[in-house]
Amino acid sequence: MAALAYECWTMKLNRSKLYQRVAASIADGIESGRWATGTRLPGERDLAEEYKVSRPTIREAMIALEMKGWIEARHGSGLYVTHRDSQGGLREDALNLDIGAFDLTEARILFEGEAAALAAVSITAEQLAELDGIAQEMSDPAVANAALFDADHRFHIAIANATGNAAIRSVVEYLWDLRTRSPLCANMFDRARRNGVNPRFDEHRPILDALHARDPHGARSAMRRHLRGVVDDLLEATELELLERARHELDARRDTLARRLEIGPD
Template sequence: MSTFQPVSVARLYRVIANQIKDKIRGGNYQSGERLPAERELAEMLQVSRPSVREALIALEIEGWVDVRVGSGVYVTGPESRLSLNESNAPGAPLLLDIGAADLLQARLLVEPHCAELAARHATDAQLLAMEEATMALPGSEQPFKHNDRLHLLIAEACGNVALASTVQHLWTLSENSAIFNKLNQHFVYGEVWEVAHNEHVPLLRALKKRQPAAARRAMREHLLGISSRLGLDASEDKNM
C-alpha cells in the first residue's frame, strides 16, 4: 500500500533565494560582482521587490552575498557560506527562518485590535506606563527596549489574555527571526526611531482619550510604517 509523502509549501522569498543561489553556483555571478538591483531582479523573476529584498537578506545570512546599503548587493567568496542553522553560534538563541513580512502581517492582524481594546480597558496605571515608555524612547541609547515595552503594555491592557499572549509570541518570533534582525541592522537607525516615536504619539493620545477606533487606526498606520521602512509588503491581503 502506497503512502503519501509530507508536503512542504515553499515560501516565496526562499524560492527566489534558491534561484539566485543557483545562478551564483553556476558561475553567472562571480565573487565580488554586484548583483542586479532589486528592481531588475524583481522584473526578471516576475515577483515583488519586497520578496526580492527578503530573499537577498536570507542569502546574506547564509553568506552568499554582502548587502551594502546605498551601494548594492555583492557576491561573496565560498568560504563564508553557511546554512541558516549553521549560522547559529553555540549557546546563542536559535535564529528562525521566518520572513519579516509574514511576522509584520501577523502583527497587523492582531495588534490594531489590541490597541482598540486597550483604549476601552486600560487602567490609569497602565496608561501611565505606556506614556513613560513612549516618552523614554527619544534620545535613548536603547530605543528598542522602550518600543518593545510600549507594544507589550498595549497588548497586556487589552483585557484578553489570549490576545496578549499571541502578541508576546509574535515578538519572541521577531526577536529570533534571522531575517527580521538583519533588516533591522541595515535599516533601523536613529532617524528611524524618531519616526517611530512620532507614530507612537498619536497612538498614545488615542489610548489616553479612550478612542478605540483612533487607537486601532494609529497602530495599523504605525505597523505599515515599519513595513515600508524595511522595504517590505505586510498588507493583510498580500497573500490572498
C-alpha cells in the same frame, strides 16, 4: 488558546518561506551560470518583477544570500556574486533563517492593529497611566537607544495587555520575541539600528491619543500607520547600509590609488 496560537505560528514558520524560495532560485541561477562569480545581479525592482514578489521579499532574499556568503555589495553599483557551490546550488532548507523583519512587521500590523482597537474600548485608567509613563520615557532625548527599545517593547505589550485577552497578549509577545530569535529578523533590525533607526515618540503619540479618546477605529489606524512606517524605515535603512558599505570601499580604493601615485621618480 494561547498554546494553540503558538502552535499555529510554529506550523506556519516551519513551512518554506517565500524569501527562501526566491533566494534558492537565485542561487540555482548562480550555480547554473546565469550569473557568474563577480557579476552584478539585476536590480531589486527587476528581480521583484521577475519573481512576482514585493521589494521587501527580494530584500530579505538578498540579505539571506549575503548572510550565507553568496553575494556582497561592492563598487557602489549593486550586489555581486561571490560564491558558486559545486554541490548543485543551495537548497531552501539551507536558507532557513526563520522569518525576516518585513514578514514579522506585516503580522504585527494585522495583530497589533486589532489589539489597539480592542484596547481602546477596554483600557483602564491605570493602564492609560502606565502607557503615559512609558511614552514619557520615550520622549526624553537623554534616554539611551537600548532603553528606547525596551520602552518601545513595553508600550506595545501594555496595549496587548489592555485588551484583557490572554491569547492576544501571548501572540503579540511571541511576535516581539521573534525579533531576536529569528536570525534573519535580528540581522535586519541590527542593520536598521546601525543606520540610526530608533523608536520615536512622535510615531506612538497618535496611538496613545486614540486610546485616551477610547476611539477603536483611530487606534487601529494609528497602530497600522506606525508599523507601516517601520517597514519603510527598514527598507531605507538596509538600502542605506549597502550604499554606505560601497562608499567605504570606494574611499579605500581612492586611498590605495593615491598612495600608488605618490610612488615615482623625484
